[in-house]
Amino acid sequence: MRPRRPTGERRGGNGGNPVQLLPSLRLFRDDDVRTDGVPQSFVPVPATQLPELLRIYSPALVYAWLDDSESCDLARRDLEAVFEEPQEVMPFAVYGPDYREFLEREYSLTAGPAVLFTRDGEVEARLYGAHGPGTIETELERHRR
Numbered sequence: 001m002r003p004r005r006p007t008g009e010r011r012g013g014n015g016g017n018p019v020q021l022l023p024s025l026r027l028f029r030d031d032d033v034r035t036d037g038v039p040q041s042f043v044p045v046p047a048t049q050l051p052e053l054l055r056i057y058s059p060a061l062v063y064a065w066l067d068d069s070e071s072c073d074l075a076r077r078d079l080e081a082v083f084e085e086p087q088e089v090m091p092f093a094v095y096g097p098d099y100r101e102f103l104e105r106e107y108s109l110t111a112g113p114a115v116l117f118t119r120d121g122e123v124e125a126r127l128y129g130a131h132g133p134g135t136i137e138t139e140l141e142r143h144r145r
Contacts, residue, residue, distance in 0.1 A: 034095035037065045037072060039079040042091040047099030050092065051106065055121040057090035059143055062116040064096040064109060074130035075113040081133045088144055089117075117143040 038044045042063060045053060054060050063079055065072040083091055096103060096112045103109040107116060107123055117125040117139060125139055 032098075034098065037067075037076060037095065038093040039063060039076045039083065039091070041083045042079070042093040044093045044095075047094045047102045047106075050094065051121060053090075053092060054118045057092075058121070059088075059117065059119045059124075060090040060092060061087075061140070061143075062118065063091070063093045064103060064112050064114045064116070065093070066096055066112045069113065071130050072113040075115070078130055078133045078136055079115070082136045082140070087140055089140065115139075119143070 033044045033046055035044045047064075050062060054062070063075070065076065079091070094103070096109070096114075109116070109126075111128055113129065115127045115136065116123050124143060127135065127139065
């Protein structure tokens with residue numbers, strides 16, 4: 001999944017867009033972003049960085065999870081099954097309890113597990129709880145249009 005090209009930027013050229021490296025570079029920062037509970041292929045980020053990341057990477061999906069929840073374990077497995085193959089959306093993950101107030105204020109997110117489907121920084125759809133891979137795939141298909 002490539003980030004959207006800013007207006008006026010030409011295709012081609014020798015250099016890549018350095019913004020494409022942001023999620024990868026996050027993995028090398030020394031901070032306290034939780035990674036246990038993150039689905040494979042998802043990029044764990046602090047929720048406070050979501051507004052910028054979701055404007056750069058569009059469409060995107062955000063998975064917010066909790067501790068010791070069977071529903072979170074099921075949702076994570078469902079997401080891993082769906083994202084075994086690239087899905088043309090950027091997948092981010094946030095540990096909800098660490099950012100409870102921020103997630104509620106910015107995204108009206110008060111429960112988990114939750115999956116937010118975003119475009120241009122705005123939430124277009126959301127799922128709460130574990131729904132199975134089929135439901136996630138259906139929503140992704142709608143979201144990519």
